Amino acid sequence: MEINAVLVAVIVMIILCLMRLNVVLSIFVGALTGGLLSGMSLDKVISTFGKTIVDGAEVALSYALLGGFAALISYSGITDYIVGKVIKSMKQENSQKSRLKIKITLVAVLLVISVLSQNIIPVHIAFIPILIPPLLSLFNELKMDRRLIATVIGFGLCFPYILFPYGYGHIFQSIIFDAFGKANVDIEFNNIWKAMLIPSMGYVVGLIIAIILYWKPRTYKTIKVEEEQEMKTLKPYPLIVTGLAILATFIVQTYTESMIFGALAGILIFFFSGLYNWKDLDAKLVEGIQIMAYIGVVILSANGFAGVMNATNEVGTLVESLAAITGDNKAFSIMMMYAIGLVVTLGIGSSFATIPIIASLFIPFGQEIGLSSMALIAVIGTAGALGDSGSPASDSTLGPTAGLNVDGEHDHIRDTCIPNFMIYNIPLIIFGFIAAMVL
Structure with a gap:
């Protein structure tokens, strides 16, 4: 049986990430491996x-610019003030009930803000460097597991766009x-949001x-907030x-439909x-840009990876192999389509970029096995959504890590x-399978 270059490329990338090789390097090595395996020359892969x-x-x-803007908002002292008020309130009561109440409130607020960042105030992951770093000391006081926050x-970054046709959801559903x-x-x-109602329950x-x-x-292992720390005034x-x-x-x-000009404003x-003074603002701006610039580099690398995978012409081969294996078995065919979607999105790191690739292959194949629109x-x-929840190259995972790992205590992969x-992909596959079978 012939080895599929796309499948090998994604597996190589994931293994290297798990071995703690830098994500950008892992993406490049994966692309290089897949390209060469498909018969492309080294020059062709690189170009x-x-x-x-x-x-x-x-x-x-x-x-990058939204990260800089977020840093300026944080520099204004608003987040520090809010965190200070919460810590002071918690220390005054210092009871198990008050700590539980604050913990529940924090989770609820972060959940709501994350959801709103996709539609009502579509800043996507730019809110993370504003809110999360100042909250780390509070998370540590409450001994909150950062995996819960992640x-x-x-x-909040994924559920809204696959269900609600607003903001990023409108973009996602327009691509479909x-x-x-x-x-x-x-x-x-x-009808798109209606079709996605059952799968979204997986989230x-x-x-x-x-x-x-x-x-x-x-x-x-981080520095705790001191009892005598002065409350910041606003x-x-x-x-x-x-x-x-x-x-x-x-x-x-x-009005401009541009995040770049929005951030610049x-x-x-x-x-x-x-x-x-401008000198202080410039330092903070650069600091914020640096936090989000790494995510930008990963996104650029992921686009390069996607380009190489498309150039191999082996995504189609993967689907043809799927058709040969599944035959007329509808249930098995659906599961294999999800498996391929997962593999492709894990490598590309974006469901938005994955949809055009898999749709061109899945629509004719799905019609052939009798699936409705x-x-x-x-x-x-x-x-498409499967890879967003867990891909090392996805901004839905890079964003939370950028905020939670400011003190080096949160590992991107683990x-x-x-x-x-x-946590999300298994329920997504189950509910997605149900939707495909009953719709």
Whole structure:
């Protein structure tokens, strides 16, 4: 049996990540392995990788600038003030009941903010460097398992876009709609969220499992907040400037449909407000950019990986092999489609980039085995989402790690990727399978 280059490339990348090789290097080695195995020359692999990197340039720059903007918001003192108030309240009561109440509140607030970041205020992962680093001391005081935070945020970053047709969800569902159009299959846009209703319940079940598994206390080796630490005060002008910057970012991003110009609007308000001197603001801006720039580099590398995998022309071969293996067995065919979707998305790191690839293959194959349009939507949407929850190259895992690992106490693979992968993908496959069988 001939070895599939795409499958080998993804396996190599995942193994190297698990061995703690840098994610960017793992992606490059995986792409190199897959490209050479498919018969491409070394020059062809490198040139294809380099050319397709630019496809992610806009997103990478957006994340870097949003990271800088987030750092300026944090510099204004709002998050430190809120954290200080919470810690003071907790220490005043210092009871098990008050600590439990604060822990529940923190989880609920982070969950709501994560969900809103995908639709109502579509900043995606840019909120993470604003909120999470200042909260680490509080998490440690409460002995909160950071895997709980990573999975809660992971839920908020993925669940909304596969179900709600707003913000990033509108983009995701538009990609599915366009894919069906290119395959000359007529579907109604409004039916996409309906088809994804059953699969999305996999995330709800996964979230419940995550809370049960990771609610137990876990201790981290970080500096504790001192009892005598002074409460930070918040003056009116910084609050006004920060509010205006956030509002400007939201308005500009909405009208220009550009995260880059939205972030720039907010950053410029901070610089021209006279609130701080430019030297201090510049240092904080660079600090924030550095946090998110690494995510940008991974996204660029993932685009290069996707380009090489497309150039191998072996994704189609993978599906042809699937058809030969499954025959007329509908249930087995659906499971194999999910397996291929998982493999492809794990390698690319983005369900948004995966949908056009797998849809072009799954739509004709699904029609051949008798799947309805609604069932096909469920299969394609679920298969695309599978890799987002757990891929080392996904911004849905890179974002939480960027915030939780500021003090070096949170491992990207073991504490973010594996928990998200195990907790969400198994329920997703189960509910996605049910949807494909009944719709």
